[in-house]
Amino acid sequence: MGRLDGLVAAKLAQRKEQGTFRSLKTVEGHIDFTSNDYLGFARSKELKKRIAEAEKEFFEAGVGSTGSRLLTGNSKLAESVEQQIAAFHDSETALIFNSGYDANVGLYSSIGRIAKYIVYDELIHASVHDGMRLSRAELKSFKHNDVESLLLVLSELDGPAVVAVESLYSMDGDLAPLKELVSVCKDFDAAIIVDEAHAVGLFGEGRGRVSELGLEDDVYARLVTFSKALGCHGAAVLCNDNLRQFLVNHARSLIFSTFTSNHSLLAVKCVYDMLSVCDYSKLNISYLIDLFNQSIKGVSGVQQIGGESPILGVVIAGNEQVRAVAVAMQNEGFDVRPIVSPTVPKGTERIRICLHEFNTEDEVKGLIASLEKAINNVG
Secondary structure (H helix, E strand, C coil): CHHHHHHHHHHHHHHHHHCCCCCCCCCCCCEECCCCCCCCHHHCHHHHHHHHHHHHHCHHHCCCCCCCHHHHHCCHHHHHHHHHHHHHCCCCEEEEECCHHHHHHHHHHHHCCCCCEEEEECCCCHHHHHHHHCCCCEEEEECCCCHHHHHHHHHCCCCCEEEEEECECCCCCCECCHHHHHHHHHHCCCEEEEECCCCCCCCCCCCCHHHHCCCHHHCCEEEEECCCCCCCCCEEEEECHHHHHHHHHHCHHHHCCCCCCHHHHHHHHHHHHHHCCCCHHHCCHHHHHHHHHHHHCCCCCCEEEECCCCEEEEECCCHHHHHHHHHHHHHCCEECEEECCCCCCCCCCEEEEECCCCCCHHHHHHHHHHHHHHHHHHC
């Protein structure tokens, strides 16, 4: 015990020395430019009201699911919510997981048992990497959002392949060229899986980028999460019935986990009810994105990341430097966070900024002013 704890302490000391040490913090009273609550559902009084009413209606459902889906955790409520999700996204079926992490780990660790190769964008999410590591597939990466690089990799393979991409990348805020990627996958009979965790709720009238581009029938599977723009918790894999049954039989993160609570299922049901009647033409978030993009041009020497979505960023190279800028902005009341290496490549450390439907024009302008001041002071 003593020897092991000494190794743990040494590893923590190494992280602190390298400037990569992480810790849990709470922030209260600051203007939110950090959370993934893009549409404000997590703070929505209307959603809270709907959930409370739904809990009265489904009072007999109880609190917990009591087991995994394959034991006592399945329910008519769970299957009804899955049908609602599938219909909204124009998918044959949906399979709910407890989190986006669980969904990706279960999906890729399972599909890698029958696909010879998994080909992935070099900036794919960490949860996909963990799922791939548990698979038996041979792993190949291609350059980020580079269609020609994908083509080259696929042309050298000699067996069935799965291609893993995100539609909207969470660190750079950039969109994948989905139409072109899908076209290349068709040419090589590769099955493309699209992680829509950050795109759901924002694109395609809430349905995601795949739906916005009309690619539902060209994508083998999609992952959607309820914890970003939808303000709830959990995730679902959108797929055909064959893959759904395959995951029920092989996805260990589903088979060996107690299923999500009935409260969470009702929250997801209610937020999808709201999404289905949302008038996207009245939302403010597109205006705020344009405002940020125009305003940041007035800050000299700044390298902006993103610009097509609410996920934005400003590169400030060096872990110490980006942390100093973040602290200065936090001291002025803005909740922004530094993204440091190794989460992002060294030299691309950045202040990650998320805009929300509930942010105001004055808040965005104040954010830009605070950012410029902090950068100048840190040097």
